[in-house]
Amino acid sequence: MEQYIxxxxxxxxxVDFLMQHQKIIEENGFVDFARFGKKGLTRDDxxxxxxxxxxxxxxxxxxxxxxxxxxxxxxxxxxxxxxxxMIYGVNWFRxxxxxxxxxEEFLKEYVLMNGNEIxxxxxxxxxxxxxxKRTDKN
Numbered sequence: 001m002e003q004y005i006x007x008x009x010x011x012x013x014x015v016d017f018l019m020q021h022q023k024i025i026e027e028n029g030f031v032d033f034a035r036f037g038k039k040g041l042t043r044d045d046x047x048x049x050x051x052x053x054x055x056x057x058x059x060x061x062x063x064x065x066x067x068x069x070x071x072x073x074x075x076x077x078x079x080x081x082x083x084x085x086m087i088y089g090v091n092w093f094r095x096x097x098x099x100x101x102x103x104e105e106f107l108k109e110y111v112l113m114n115g116n117e118i119x120x121x122x123x124x125x126x127x128x129x130x131x132x133k134r135t136d137k138n
């Protein structure tokens with residue numbers, strides 16, 4: 001069973017996350033997205049095809065599906081605002097496509113790894129969590 005990861009972003013004043021990352025994808029064919037935090041992730045922990053990124057309500061609350069490119073250890077092509085962030089415990093993702101998706105459709109298609117409904121998409125302090133596609137058995 002393939003599992004996917006949902007990464008929840010903290011509040012970033014004045015940052016349009018999706019627009020800034022998509023602009024770089026249009027210019028370069030990819031963007032390097034950094035997930036900051038203490039707990040590291042390995043690419044074996046989740047689908048190698050895509051991840052989901054959830055903005056906080058203060059930045060619009062959008063849910064973004066990001067298609068992954070090659071595996072990288074360090075990013076080199078990213079938005080300027082990354083330079084103002086203290087970088088520690090970084091997991092880099094090379095992303096070749098980003099699109100905003102409907103939260104309602106997402107919640108119809110995915111559940112938590114234990115089969116329970118996803119209830120804290122817009123709330124809670126968990127920085128990331130794992131999900132799987134809904135099946136008839138869920």
